Amino acid sequence: MLIKFVIKRLILLIxxxxxxxxxxxxxxxxxxxxxxxxxxxxxxRPELMEAALxxxxxxxxxxxxxxxxxxxxxxxxxxxGDFGHSSLFNRPVNDVIGEPLRNTIILNATINVIYLIxxxxxxxxxxxxxxxxxxxxxQVFSLAAxxxxxxxxxxxxxxxxxxxxxxxxxxxxxxxxxxxxxEYTLQWVRTLVLPATTLIIISLAGAIRYTRNAMIDAxxxxxxxxxxxxxxxxxxxxxxxxxxxxxxxxxxxIVGVVFSLxxxxxxxxxxxxxxxxxxxxxxxxxxxxxxxxxxxxxxxxMVSVTAMLVADIVYGLIDPRIKLK
Amino acid sequence: xxxxxxxxxxxxxxxxSMFKRLxxxxxxxxxxxxxxxxxxxxxxxxxxxxxxxxxxxxxxxxVAIFLFSFVGSLLNPLDRALDLTNTNIRxxxxxxxxxxxxxxxxxxxxxxxxxxxxxxxxxxxxxxxxAEPNREMEGISQFMLQVPEEIQEAHIVDIAAGTRFILAVDxxxxxxxxxxxxxxxxxxxxxxxxxxxxxxxxxxxQVLAGTTWAAVLGxxxxxxxxxxxxATSTFVIPTAAQGRIVYVAAGHHNMILLLDDGTVMPMxxxxxxxxxxxxxxxxxxSVRIVEVAVTNRNVLARDDTGQLHLWGSVIDGLxxxxxxxxxxxxxxxxxxxxxxVAVKDTGEVFVWGSNxxxxxxxxxxxxxxxxxxxxxxxFQFYAVNADGDIVETWGNRGYIFGSDQWGRDIFxxxxxxxxxxxxxxxxxxxxxxxIAIIIGLSSGYFGGWLDHALMRLADIFDAIPFxxxxxxxxxxxxxxxxxxxxxxxxxxxxxxLSWTGLARLIRAQLLLEREKDFVLAAKxxxxxxxxxxxxxxxxxxxxxxxxxxxxxxxxxxxxxAALSFLGFxxxxxxxxxxxxxxxxxxSIVLRYFWWRWIIPALFVVAAALSINMIGDALRDAMDxxxxxx
Numbered sequence: 024m025l026i027k028f029v030i031k032r033l034i035l036l037i038x039x040x041x042x043x044x045x046x047x048x049x050x051x052x053x054x055x056x057x058x059x060x061x062x063x064x065x066x067x068r069p070e071l072m073e074a075a076l077x078x079x080x081x082x083x084x085x086x087x088x089x090x091x092x093x094x095x096x097x098x099x100x101x102x103x104g105d106f107g108h109s110s111l112f113n114r115p116v117n118d119v120i121g122e123p124l125r126n127t128i129i130l131n132a133t134i135n136v137i138y139l140i141x142x143x144x145x146x147x148x149x150x151x152x153x154x155x156x157x158x159x160x161x162q163v164f165s166l167a168a169x170x171x172x173x174x175x176x177x178x179x180x181x182x183x184x185x186x187x188x189x190x191x192x193x194x195x196x197x198x199x200x201x202x203x204x205x206e207y208t209l210q211w212v213r214t215l216v217l218p219a220t221t222l223i224i225i226s227l228a229g230a231i232r233y234t235r236n237a238m239i240d241a242x243x244x245x246x247x248x249x250x251x252x253x254x255x256x257x258x259x260x261x262x263x264x265x266x267x268x269x270x271x272x273x274x275x276x277i278v279g280v281v282f283s284l285x286x287x288x289x290x291x292x293x294x295x296x297x298x299x300x301x302x303x304x305x306x307x308x309x310x311x312x313x314x315x316x317x318x319x320x321x322x323x324x325m326v327s328v329t330a331m332l333v334a335d336i337v338y339g340l341i342d343p344r345i346k347l348k
Numbered sequence: 349x350x351x352x353x354x355x356x357x358x359x360x361x362x363x364x365s366m367f368k369r370l371x372x373x374x375x376x377x378x379x380x381x382x383x384x385x386x387x388x389x390x391x392x393x394x395x396x397x398x399x400x401x402x403x404x405x406x407x408x409x410x411v412a413i414f415l416f417s418f419v420g421s422l423l424n425p426l427d428r429a430l431d432l433t434n435t436n437i438r439x440x441x442x443x444x445x446x447x448x449x450x451x452x453x454x455x456x457x458x459x460x461x462x463x464x465x466x467x468x469x470x471x472x473x474x475x476x477x478x479a480e481p482n483r484e485m486e487g488i489s490q491f492m493l494q495v496p497e498e499i500q501e502a503h504i505v506d507i508a509a510g511t512r513f514i515l516a517v518d519x520x521x522x523x524x525x526x527x528x529x530x531x532x533x534x535x536x537x538x539x540x541x542x543x544x545x546x547x548x549x550x551x552x553x554q555v556l557a558g559t560t561w562a563a564v565l566g567x568x569x570x571x572x573x574x575x576x577x578x579a580t581s582t583f584v585i586p587t588a589a590q591g592r593i594v595y596v597a598a599g600h601h602n603m604i605l606l607l608d609d610g611t612v613m614p615m616x617x618x619x620x621x622x623x624x625x626x627x628x629x630x631x632x633x634s635v636r637i638v639e640v641a642v643t644n645r646n647v648l649a650r651d652d653t654g655q656l657h658l659w660g661s662v663i664d665g666l667x668x669x670x671x672x673x674x675x676x677x678x679x680x681x682x683x684x685x686x687x688x689v690a691v692k693d694t695g696e697v698f699v700w701g702s703n704x705x706x707x708x709x710x711x712x713x714x715x716x717x718x719x720x721x722x723x724x725x726x727f728q729f730y731a732v733n734a735d736g737d738i739v740e741t742w743g744n745r746g747y748i749f750g751s752d753q754w755g756r757d758i759f760x761x762x763x764x765x766x767x768x769x770x771x772x773x774x775x776x777x778x779x780x781x782x783i784a785i786i787i788g789l790s791s792g793y794f795g796g797w798l799d800h801a802l803m804r805l806a807d808i809f810d811a812i813p814f815x816x817x818x819x820x821x822x823x824x825x826x827x828x829x830x831x832x833x834x835x836x837x838x839x840x841x842x843x844x845l846s847w848t849g850l851a852r853l854i855r856a857q858l859l860l861e862r863e864k865d866f867v868l869a870a871k872x873x874x875x876x877x878x879x880x881x882x883x884x885x886x887x888x889x890x891x892x893x894x895x896x897x898x899x900x901x902x903x904x905x906x907x908x909a910a911l912s913f914l915g916f917x918x919x920x921x922x923x924x925x926x927x928x929x930x931x932x933x934x935s936i937v938l939r940y941f942w943w944r945w946i947i948p949a950l951f952v953v954a955a956a957l958s959i960n961m962i963g964d965a966l967r968d969a970m971d972x973x974x975x976x977x
Contacts (some may be wrong), residue, residue: 039807168959170906172949175929193935308916
């Protein structure tokens with residue numbers, strides 16, 4: 024049953040993947056500048072330039088029909104795993120992406136663990152003590168955190184904790200050449216604190232709201248009344264009956280957040296000079312590096328397509344009602 | 349009818365009384381039937397909305413920000429002229445607020461820099477007021493407003509202000525300087541000391557200061573100048589004048605030397621009207637000049653009969669007298685950065701030149717105040733009477749939100765930026781909503797393959813993350829756009845990339861409502877499909893649209909700010925709250941010029957917060973189940 028469900032989902036993905044790749048291919052062709060000319064030495068003598076351009080176009084396959092170009096492009100990316108040459112770093116894109124990707128994964132892992140530990144208990148308590156001071160103050164917090172741009176929060180944290188108190192570095196990454204062993208690790212932790220705090224506060228706003236509403240929905244169900252009338256303790260009612268059911272909608276939002284942080288962290292990474300993939304794409308656009316831009320876009324899209332798929336499957340796994348449909 | 353009854357009917361009146369409800373809780377209860385009879389669903393929503401305190405706070409805040417941005421930007425035109433004199437000045441309105449103790453003292457001279465003024469009193473003391481000009485780097489400069497201790501003990505005879513520093517000389521010939529003196533203006537160089545001993549200059553009678561240079565005039569008519577290389581190469585002191593100079597008036601890159609025979613000699617930028625158009629009678633000795641004042645391009649001179657002579661550039665109308673002024677019987681002249689002032693023997697005061705910072709806004713009663721002398725410098729003006737007391741002040745009072753890296757007033761830029769940010773946001777929302785309504789409705793209404801296709805389209809748009817795509821699009825398509833086109837482009841990008849959520853919501857709601865019992869009942873009554881749609885189903889969907897529009901508006905304001913902050917949004921010189929913040933990526937701005945990022949960001953937060961509050965309240969008001977929550 025589950026396998027059938029997954030296969031159905033995968034089939035639905037095909038038009039989406041096609042659409043994304045066509046859009047990105049169009050985007051890469053619409054970018055200003057001639058890719059063949061960019062590969063050549065601009066100081067070349069004009070009479071040689073024409074011939075060189077011609078052969079470069081042939082080498083890049085730019086002389087072929089656009090449909091052929093598209094499939095060649097697909098073949099390069101998905102079969103060969105060759106993302107082209109980054110003009111900004113003057114290295115293959117595959118080599119450039121590695122370190123930022125690792126850094127972003129480290130940042131995201133930290134955030135997700137911490138914010139779930141915080142958000143779930145708060146959301147549950149808010150739902151249970153609906154209308155209390157606790158509930159209201161976290162509601163206000165969530166409203167405020169929704170209204171603060173990530174970069175302002177980040178800048179304020181830098182202003183207070185890095186500039187005025189000097190507890191954390193203002194920005195940038197720990198240098199492996201200068202620091203060793205535990206010192207390097209310690210510097211890593213110090214580098215992570217402020218960007219992680221920023222992202223946790225921003226993502227917390229949505230998460231506690233969502234948990235609260237899911238819990239309230241669960242708590243207003245008939246089976247909760249039944250459980251209470253059976254004389255079960257409130258603890259058992261909340262955690263065993265209500266929370267388990269609330270987990271179904273919560274789990275999907277968690278998957279969504281985990282993946283959306285990859286792309287959504289661009290601003291935060293910029294503010295803190297954190298060498299992640301969000302900052303990388305901003306650098307790629309500023310440096311007009313077409314291959315890097317498209318590769319990053321493709322990467323982000325694949326991540327979110329995977330997220331959509333995982334969310335669907337998780338939903339199917341947790342909620343038996345969906346599997347049966 | 350009770351009070352409450354009319355509230356239900358007149359929405360306008362209810363908004364007036366909603367403020368009252370913020371503080372007073374009215375407890376008039378009605379029976380259910382009465383309430384039922386008077387309320388339509390829309391009125392009920394309205395009623396619930398205005399009873400929500402959060403809604404009223406949010407609504408008032410938003411109206412305040414809206415009026416501030418839209419009405420404020422109409423009243424205060426955006427100054428596009430760049431002036432690099434007043435850059436990065438901290439928020440203050442104290443520029444003209446002189447200390448009280450000056451009333452008991454006799455003022456000899458008042459000088460001003462970009463944000464501060466200093467008075468020299470006849471007891472040889474200096475009093476400084478205004479705002480601290482920025483410290484561009486730690487350690488480079490001292491606090492301006494704090495007069496150094498050794499000066500407090502000395503008997504000062506002359507002072508001068510550069511844009512961000514003060515120079516002073518005492519009766520023993522000691523020289524002092526403090527503030528932003530990175531070009532060595534604070535000390536007389538050893539070269540100059542040597543020159544002074546060669547020329548046998550024993551006492552200093554006048555001090556002069558520019559942006560990057562300092563100069564002193566000796567008692568035997570010799571002028572000495574030092575400072576930045578640019579300044580020292582601009583000013584070549586003519587040897588013919590040395591030893592004959594009695595007074596000097598200086599702009600930032602030019603000077604007029606007043607010689608002992610009453611003639612004048614220009615110095616500095618050659619080839620300008622300032623240099624070339626000196627009236628011949630002022631140089632051949634037929635007119636005897638007693639006082640000169642200069643701006644950066646113009647000269648005003650007063651002769652011994654009280655007649656005025658004027659020449660220089662036409663910019664700011666400085667080369668002609670005001671229409672209502674007859675240039676004779678003048679007792680005092682003065683010059684500010686781009687203005688001239690003249691005081692007549694009747695006590696009438698005339699000021700002309702640029703009016704960017706209120707330099708021409710003379711106090712109303714100034715002509716009756718017995719003014720005998722006006723001290724003008726930079727952008728500040730102080731009128732003094734015969735007793736040596738300040739009677740009136742005008743000019744630049746300060747920037748309430750500070751100034752930016754181009755010397756522009758952040759307060760007016762916030763207004764104009766607010767207009768841009770709020771407009772871009774709302775148009776973006778309208779575009780997104782229209783797309784969402786068309787796609788959501790056709791998907792939900794027609795169903796079948798169209799539904800499938802449109803939902804897959806939504807999947808595609810959802811799969812490509814917003815921010816990376818928006819900045820890529822801004823690079824691909826926005827590269828050749830001008831300022832205004834770029835603004836429309838951002839609206840379209842925001843709209844076209846963000847319709848999916850609402851479209852899905854509309855479709856789902858449509859499908860949900862279609863299955864409801866009241867639709868079945870309507871069908872059974874034989875009502876046409878179309879009127880079931882428009883009269884029974886769409887109003888329910890409409891509620892969701894309203895809430896979504898509001899919440900999305902807030903998020904668009906944040907998104908525009910983020911895009912502009914990264915440099916991919918609205919471009920300078922058009923202000924938006926986002927691009928006013930982009931300097932904050934510089935750690936010096938972050939550290940020292942806090943007003944340049946905190947203030948615009950606070951406006952973004954206030955706008956988003958107020959709209960979110962309205963949106964939340966609307967959702968609660970429209971969802972009857974919300975009261976259970």
